[in-house]
Amino acid sequence: MDNLTFGRYSPYNTVVHKLDPRNKIFLMILFMVGIFFQFKLWSVSLIMSGVYLIILIIIMLLSRVSFVQLFKSLGSMWLMVVFLLLIYIFIPTTTHKIEPEAFKIFNYAVYWDSFCRAGYIILRLVMMLSLTMILTSTTKPMDMTYAFEWYMTPLKLIRFPAHEIAMTLSIALRFIPTLLDETNRIMKAQESRGADFSHGIGRRFRAIISLMIPLFVSAIDRSEELANAMEVRGYDPRAKRTKYRLLRFHFKDLLAFVLIGCIFAGIITLFVFDQQSTGGIDILQVIFNVKGF
Amino acid sequence: MNIIEVKNLTYSYSEEQINTLHNVNLTIKRGDYVSILGHNGSGKSTLAKVIMGLCPNYQGTITINGKELNKENLAAIRKDIVMVFQNPDNQFIGATVEDDIAFGLENAQVPHKEMRDIILDYANKVGMSNYLDKEPSNLSGGQKQRVAIAGVLALNPKIIIFDESTSMLDPKGKKEIYGLISLLKKNNPDLTVISITHDIEEAYLSDYIVVMNHGEVIKEGTPNEVLKNASELAKQNLDVPFQVKLIDALNKSGFDIKEDASLEEVGDIVCR
Incomplete structure (x- = not known):
């Protein structure tokens, strides 16, 4: 890492x-x-x-x-x-x-x-x-996504989802450390069950599958809960929003x-x-x- | 006055499955602190999600603060009712504490000039004002939950649902959140708090308890009414609160203590 x-x-x-x-x-x-x-x-x-x-x-x-x-x-x-x-x-x-x-x-x-x-x-x-x-x-990173959103604003005229892309980007950035933690945890859990992440290409490949599947499942679970949390706080991508960071x-x-x-x-x-x-x-x-x- | 009325609610996640919720009837009074109790799979979290409008296609009627829950009213109802979820990581939306509290305010179209003050105010209320620029990876689970609470409180809701919000926290974090909930209740008696939990000690703190099992409400009433019978609680796979266990054990060994006696009264009787 x-x-x-x-x-x-x-x-x-x-x-x-x-x-x-x-x-x-x-x-x-x-x-x-x-x-x-x-x-x-x-x-x-x-x-x-x-x-x-x-x-x-x-x-x-x-x-x-x-x-x-x-x-x-x-x-x-x-x-x-x-x-x-x-x-x-x-x-x-x-x-x-x-x-x-x-x-x-x-x-x-x-x-x-x-x-x-x-x-x-x-x-x-x-x-x-x-x-x-x-x-x-x-x-x-967040300022960067705000800047990208600003540059993409004119594209909104042709219905380009500028705000949605910026929001997706910022959430992806927000979850990088969380998912890295998760990866480490799953790796340790699988190693303790005998997965081998350090020897031989074949073994490593199999071990990586045993890492990717739980990681994807948990990421999808997280995304559902996150979507619920955003909805509960009144998020609607099409609605008008004010901005905290200008x-x-x-x-x-x-x-x-x-x-x-x-x-x-x-x-x-x-x-x-x-x-x-x-x-x-x-x-x-x-x-x-x-x-x- | 009833703030939530649920009538004949039936819900299932998919057509073939058996009903996750079956003919649930429930009324919750304004300003109450209600615990919904049940073990895993009893349908208590699903009930909360349906009330929040996160699960459409249910049968029955739900009325929240005088408005019936349907597509047209959903946006208005979301202004009255908010929810704090179980996993502290999955509900942290902003990059930092202040951005996370701001998220709901941005959605509610609060003007930029007012936001800073509101954020400071609510961060103060949950004791996180020294952490405003911290990222979630630098916070403990309890701190993240407190930020989540500030985030929903800032929306000025009438009802807060806590969906097992303390179940992923360590004992210290749990204590912080319980303390915060009772403080909130004290400062704002009109706030209705619904806590979904399988922690019986927490349920003991509330005004009213609803016990669920297999998607049905099997018992409701004040903590003393619901929790007095130790053997019946154990039948529902629920823990028995310490106080009830104590009184039960003392009565078995020859004391005669009333089931709704407080710990002080128990102490008096034993020391007599």
């Missing part, structure tokens, strides 16, 4: 924690789009990645997200790293921007370029991961919105010009008068 700690909400009282969750989600999506812009020149893409990294680190420091936890969760990405490397090595491209051969496997030339591309993709994935981690560890867009939200918005407006403008120019915009040439690659 320990690997569930990734991105869990940590109750600090920082500026990032206090931002409106709707704002945070919007800015995160903006950031993610920015990360996946591919510029025509390698040097420009790398410089932009550096810019993103600096912004990310500043936000992480501001929101007191632990770097240790991030690096720990990166450990589980090794399989993906290997997979990406293999793909980039064995999918031949006609243009190798970074030309020199690294080495040969049975006469198959492996270029440094493949490593660079794989590394670049992984860097972007790591940035995405840290972004989501910043969001989830500074925003209460999302408020404060001045600091506006500030964050304008700041990050401006940065990304700049980046998007740069990207558009880059795509329209024939050879791409060479930032190194413009600023330092050094030719980029």
